[in-house]
Amino acid sequence: DDWPQVAFAGRSNVGKSSLINALVRLKRLAHSSRTPGRTQRINFFLINETLYFVDLPGYGYAKVPDEIQRQWRPMIEQYLLNNDRLAGVVVLMDARRAPMDSDLQLIDFLSRHDIRVQVAITKVDKLKRSERARQIKAIREAVGSHAQGPPIPFSTIKHEGREAVLSVIADWIVPSAENPVGTEPQNREGEQG
Numbered sequence: 601d602d603w604p605q606v607a608f609a610g611r612s613n614v615g616k617s618s619l620i621n622a623l624v625r626l627k628r629l630a631h632s633s634r635t636p637g638r639t640q641r642i643n644f645f646l647i648n649e650t651l652y653f654v655d656l657p658g659y660g661y662a663k664v665p666d667e668i669q670r671q672w673r674p675m676i677e678q679y680l681l682n683n684d685r686l687a688g689v690v691v692l693m694d695a696r697r698a699p700m701d702s703d704l705q706l707i708d709f710l711s712r713h714d715i716r717v718q719v720a721i722t723k724v725d726k727l728k729r730s731e732r733a734r735q736i737k738a739i740r741e742a743v744g745s746h747a748q749g750p751p752i753p754f755s756t757i758k759h760e761g762r763e764a765v766l767s768v769i770a771d772w773i774v775p776s777a778e779n780p781v782g783t784e785p786q787n788r789e790g791e792q793g
């Protein structure tokens with residue numbers, strides 16, 4: 601159907617389920633499964649009859665055989681490219697790690713196809729203040745101009761970043777001065793014909 605879609609992507613274990621659950625304030629809407637087979641799906645959650653949160657399968661899951669990993673990429677690319685309801689993609693990166701090639705390749709791919717990107721840096725509570733500033737800077741520099749705004753530090757433990765991520769999502773789906781068209785579905789009310 602026509603609801604706009606906001607997708608979430610990141611390496612396995614980056615904290616994607618936790619972030620989605622924190623955004624919607626539900627404990628187990630999205631839950632990562634330890635069974636690799638189950639993580640291959642693209643899961644759609646309809647939120648308040650307003651938009652979909654789309655949970656993309658985590659990449660780089662060590663226990664998944666190469667053959668299955670090879671199938672993920674075409675599936676995700678197919679989803680991302682043939683989708684005029686896609687409002688943007690939130691790409692998650694772990695605060696404790698250097699940006700991985702797979703993360704940067706995804707962001708580059710999205711940018712090349714004019715898909716909006718917001719980076720969220722997960723688990724920032726695990727870093728000391730000085731490390732935190734250094735990591736945020738490193739990730740910001742690695743992402744460069746591929747994302748529209750600076751990365752958003754996120755922590756489910758410290759309840760940090762929720763409002764900032766929701767605000768970006770709202771900008772993506774609600775028409776505004778900056779984004780006059782928005783991605784509002786046409787003909788949602790008062791359909792013609």
Ligand code: GDP
Nearest residue numbers: 612613614615616617618632723754755756757
């Ligand atoms: P997913 O595989 O990307 O969906 O990752 P999960 O949401 O299942 O999280 C992976 C692990 O990281 C779990 O043990 C979470 O409890 C932990 N985690 C997720 N977010 C945070 C956070 O903000 N802070 C801390 N300290 N741990 C987190």
